[in-house]
Amino acid sequence: MRVVLGLVIGTLFFWALPSRAATLSGTVTISGTQAAGAIVYLESAEHHAPRPTAAHAVMDQSNLHFVPRVLPVVRGTVVMFTNSDNVLHNVFSPSATVGKFDLGSYSQGEARSVTLNEPGDVLILCNIHMEMEAHILVLKDPYFAAVAADGSFQIPEVPSGTYTLRIWHERLLSYTQTLDVPATGTLTVALRAEK
Amino acid sequence: MRGHNVLALLVLLWSTTCVLWARPAFAIPVFARLYNKPCSACHTVYPQLNPAGEDFRAHGLHGFTPIVEPLRVGSLFELPGILPLAIAFGVGEDIGKVDTPGRSNPTPTHFDFEFLSLVAGGELGRHLAFLVDYAPVTTNPHTGEISINTRLGLGFVQAHAEKWGWLTNLKVGLFELPLGVSPRVHRLSVQPYLVYGLSAFSLLGRPPHRNKIPDEEGEKEDATGEYGPPGKNAFILGATQIGVELNGLQPATGLSWALGVMSGSNNRRDNNASKDFYLRLSQAYGLHKVGFFLYYSPDLLGPGEQDQALRLGPDFSLYSRRFQLLGQFLAGYDSNPSGYNQDLWYYGGFLEGNYRFTPTLVSLLRMDYAWTPRFDDTSRGGSTQVRRRLWGVTGGGQWLLLENLKLVAEATYGENQERVSDRTVKSWSGTVRLVTAFWPLTPPGLSEWLNRRRGR
Numbered sequence: 001m002r003v004v005l006g007l008v009i010g011t012l013f014f015w016a017l018p019s020r021a022a023t024l025s026g027t028v029t030i031s032g033t034q035a036a037g038a039i040v041y042l043e044s045a046e047h048h049a050p051r052p053t054a055a056h057a058v059m060d061q062s063n064l065h066f067v068p069r070v071l072p073v074v075r076g077t078v079v080m081f082t083n084s085d086n087v088l089h090n091v092f093s094p095s096a097t098v099g100k101f102d103l104g105s106y107s108q109g110e111a112r113s114v115t116l117n118e119p120g121d122v123l124i125l126c127n128i129h130m131e132m133e134a135h136i137l138v139l140k141d142p143y144f145a146a147v148a149a150d151g152s153f154q155i156p157e158v159p160s161g162t163y164t165l166r167i168w169h170e171r172l173l174s175y176t177q178t179l180d181v182p183a184t185g186t187l188t189v190a191l192r193a194e195k
Numbered sequence: 196m197r198g199h200n201v202l203a204l205l206v207l208l209w210s211t212t213c214v215l216w217a218r219p220a221f222a223i224p225v226f227a228r229l230y231n232k233p234c235s236a237c238h239t240v241y242p243q244l245n246p247a248g249e250d251f252r253a254h255g256l257h258g259f260t261p262i263v264e265p266l267r268v269g270s271l272f273e274l275p276g277i278l279p280l281a282i283a284f285g286v287g288e289d290i291g292k293v294d295t296p297g298r299s300n301p302t303p304t305h306f307d308f309e310f311l312s313l314v315a316g317g318e319l320g321r322h323l324a325f326l327v328d329y330a331p332v333t334t335n336p337h338t339g340e341i342s343i344n345t346r347l348g349l350g351f352v353q354a355h356a357e358k359w360g361w362l363t364n365l366k367v368g369l370f371e372l373p374l375g376v377s378p379r380v381h382r383l384s385v386q387p388y389l390v391y392g393l394s395a396f397s398l399l400g401r402p403p404h405r406n407k408i409p410d411e412e413g414e415k416e417d418a419t420g421e422y423g424p425p426g427k428n429a430f431i432l433g434a435t436q437i438g439v440e441l442n443g444l445q446p447a448t449g450l451s452w453a454l455g456v457m458s459g460s461n462n463r464r465d466n467n468a469s470k471d472f473y474l475r476l477s478q479a480y481g482l483h484k485v486g487f488f489l490y491y492s493p494d495l496l497g498p499g500e501q502d503q504a505l506r507l508g509p510d511f512s513l514y515s516r517r518f519q520l521l522g523q524f525l526a527g528y529d530s531n532p533s534g535y536n537q538d539l540w541y542y543g544g545f546l547e548g549n550y551r552f553t554p555t556l557v558s559l560l561r562m563d564y565a566w567t568p569r570f571d572d573t574s575r576g577g578s579t580q581v582r583r584r585l586w587g588v589t590g591g592g593q594w595l596l597l598e599n600l601k602l603v604a605e606a607t608y609g610e611n612q613e614r615v616s617d618r619t620v621k622s623w624s625g626t627v628r629l630v631t632a633f634w635p636l637t638p639p640g641l642s643e644w645l646n647r648r649r650g651r
Contacts, residue, residue: 064236086259087236088247090482104481105246127482127516128246129235131554 022182024143025154026189030172034151035193038169039072039137041144042179044161056080056113059124059134061089066124066134070170073116074142080113081124090127098122098138121168137168160184167193224281224599224632225316226251230259234598239519239549240557241601241632243383246482246514253444253451255355255364256316256324265318272320279317280634285309287603287628289336294621305339308332309628312348325352328380336624346462349380349435360447366440369462373442373453373475375486375510375523376547378433383549385605385626386589389563390525390543391433395504395532398541398567399581400613428463430471430495432506432525435462438471449479459492469493471504482514488525495529503530508544519549533579537572541565543585555595559605563587569615582614600631 024042028035057077060067062084073079081091083106091112092102098120103112105128116122116138126132137144143163145153160183167175175193227234234241237248244252251258263276287309292302312330319325328349334341351368371380378391430436438457445451452475459471469492477486490506508525524544532539543565551557569582591605606625613619 064233085236087232088250090246102481107250125516127514130239130516130551131235 020183021157021159022184023154023156023186024158024179024181024189025152025186026191027151028147028153028167028191028193029151030167030169030193031195032192034149035147035167035169035172036149036151037070038147038167038172039070039144040147040153040155040165040167040191041072041137041139041141042155042158042163042165042181043140044143044159044163046161058082059136060084061091061126061132064129064132066126066132068134070135070137070146070168072137072139072144072146072168075117075119075138075140076115077138078113078115079136080111082111083108088128089132091124092127093122093124095120095122102127135168135170165189165191167191169193171195224283224634225279225314226256226259227599228277228281228634229261229263229275229279229317231262232259235554239551240383240555240593240595241599242381243549244377244381248381253362253364253446254357255322255353255362256326257318257321257355261318265320271322273318275317278634279315281314281632282311282634283314283630283632284311285603285628285630287626289339289624289626289628291337291624292622296618296620303337307334307336307339307628308341309334309336309626309630314632319352322355323352324355326350336626347435348462361443361445363441363443366442367438369435369437370440371435372432372455372473372488372490373440374432374488375512376521379435383557383593384547384559384561384589384591385603385628386561386587386607386624387433388523388545388561389585389587389609390523390545390565392431393527393541393543393565393585394429394431395502395527395529395539395541396429398565398583398585399532399539399570399579400583401533401579428460428465430459430492430504431461432490436460437462437465442475451475451477451479459495467494467496483512484514485509485511500531500534500536502532504528517551519547521545521547521549533572533577535572535575535577537570537575537577537579539567539570541567556592558592559590561589563589563609580615584610584612584614586610599633600629603628603630 028038028040057071057073057079059071059079060082064085081103083089086108088105088107090105093100098116098118101114103114106112116136119138119140122136122138124134124136143155143158145155147153158181160181163179163181165177165179172193172195181187237244237251239245261276265273265276267273287307288304289307290302290304293300310330311332312328314328316326317324326349327347329347330344332341333344347369349369351366351370353364353366355364371378374391376388378388436457436459438455440453440455442453443451455473456470458465471490471492473490475486475488477484487509488507492504494501495504496502505528506525508523510523513520522544527541528538530538545561545563547559547561549557549559564586566584567582571580573580587607587609589605589607594602596602604627608623611620
């Protein structure tokens with residue numbers, strides 16, 4: 001009994017210790033220009049326990065736009081699509097690899113949701129308004145950041161290890177790079193991608 | 196250069212200046228201006244409605260918040276806060292050719308002032324709305340001749356109520372029949388639908404008996420010739436009709452219906468005392484729809500012998516973000532179209548596909564078809580023997596250069612075969628035109644000034 005109690009206390013003590021994690025920061029340029037709106041994310045070959053994230057994310061429909069236009073989420077997230085427009089909207093995705101869905105048409109004030117479990121780029125469209133388009137990037141691990149207008153990004157609390165760094169951008173085919181993240185401190189990178 | 200060409204060029208120049216110089220919110224037509232919404236909120240490509248536009252219509256032209264507070268008149272009645280008026284017009288080059296048996300005719304082309312119309316509409320309070328479309332100037336696409344029109348194309352008031360899960364509207368005035376596809380007002384294609392423009396008389400190739408369709412005194416012939424025998428008030432499905440309609444939509448189930456009573460004399464004086472009835476049932480499955488339409492007239496013609504008429508048939512529409520497929524089948528029956536008690540059935544329909552390459556570029560392809568079994572009233576004292584087959588193919592595209600300015604290119608080839616006399620008339624026509632709708636006379640800043648004055 002003492003052994004079991006000791007193990008439990010030891011485990012809790014270990015978890016309570018400050019995590020051995022670093023911050024990844026840097027800048028992204030695509031073909032020489034700051035890659036505002038891009039998403040930088042890390043994928044680990046090892047399994048890391050996902051850090052707590054919001055169980056829900058929201059994508060609104062406002063002024064005939066999806067807001068935000070690009071939404072990164074961790075797999076398993078429930079994404080709620082609200083309609084702030086006083087116009088009928090429809091939400092659907094033709095993205096076969098991560099699961100097609102059609103939430104139907106609904107009016108202002110209503111919301112419908114979908115759980116996204118498969119990692120990948122989920123194209124979000126409105127059947128009624130062809131100009132409306134958005135992307136939900138469903139990620140395996142919770143280590144991601146949206147690139148700011150000045151091209152900078154920061155991903156905090158990345159456990160040490162070897163990762164594949166990827167950049168997602170609407171007009172970029174793919175960018176990958178292997179990255180070793182130290183146990184502590186800040187790792188700064190300057191990422192240059194070409195279209 | 197002919198006079199109307201000069202007029203067309205001047206109007207084109209003036210409107211282009213207006214459209215390019217006006218700020219977007221004030222340049223665009225009635226509803227977009229009233230609610231400060233882009234046209235694409237309710238239209239695929241103007242004037243075709245998207246499902247949000249259909250929804251706005253089902254809500255009795257209500258549901259958006261006006262950018263300028265309406266002017267209250269009593270507790271129920273309101274007037275739009277800005278002048279709810281727009282001008283729509285088109286100019287372009289038309290080409291057409293008609294080959295009769297044994298004769299190939301020349302191919303005239305002319306730069307035409309295609310149409311000019313004034314559109315007004317809006318809410319008149321929580322439960323009332325109105326819509327008016329008047330085209331004072333129309334052009335005959337075959338000759339380019341401009342004529343003055345004194346008749347409204349559309350003009351109705353409607354009351355709206357929402358009760359027990361139903362959206363209901365009571366419409367009174369001059370409006371389109373609730374067919375599978377809007378025959379005129381919200382039609383994407385420049386070319387009218389063949390089956391909506393047919394009458395027993397046009398199929399038989401003869402006008403109704405003169406004593407059965409009283410012409411209005413001094414009335415000129417319909418310059419466009421778009422629907423039916425010119426200058427006559429013989430019923431045409433595609434024409435707007437004077438009447439009353441009650442319609443309902445249950446959003447939860449997608450079921451809708453419309454029931455109407457009308458004079459059945461197009462937008463003209465009624466030609467007899469009997470009234471016509473119609474019913475439409477429709478079921479929506481998401482954004483797709485199937486429907487059925489039935490029209491019954493106890494007498495299409497004027498005093499004298501009766502000509503009972505029936506028009507009925509199913510329709511469907513498949514709607515997706517890029518692609519739309521529209522179909523209509525109709526059967527028509529006239530009990531006595533030639534005055535010799537010989538009835539006529541005819542059948543027809545169309546299938547149309549619209550594909551949107553981008554939000555501003557749409558293409559369309561349509562097949563129209565109609566035919567009659569053999570009609571022969573000679574044994575009853577008449578002289579008409581007809582077995583007709585009509586078909587046409589229309590293809591084209593529309594490109595939105597600006598939100599309220601589009602370039603339209605369309606071509607149609609058609610054949611009109613009369614099997615009894617073995618006579619086939621072949622025709623083809625094409626048009627390239629600019630179409631726009633705007634209101635240039637709203638002084639910039641008026642809305643802001645009114646809003647400031649009201650403390651909004």
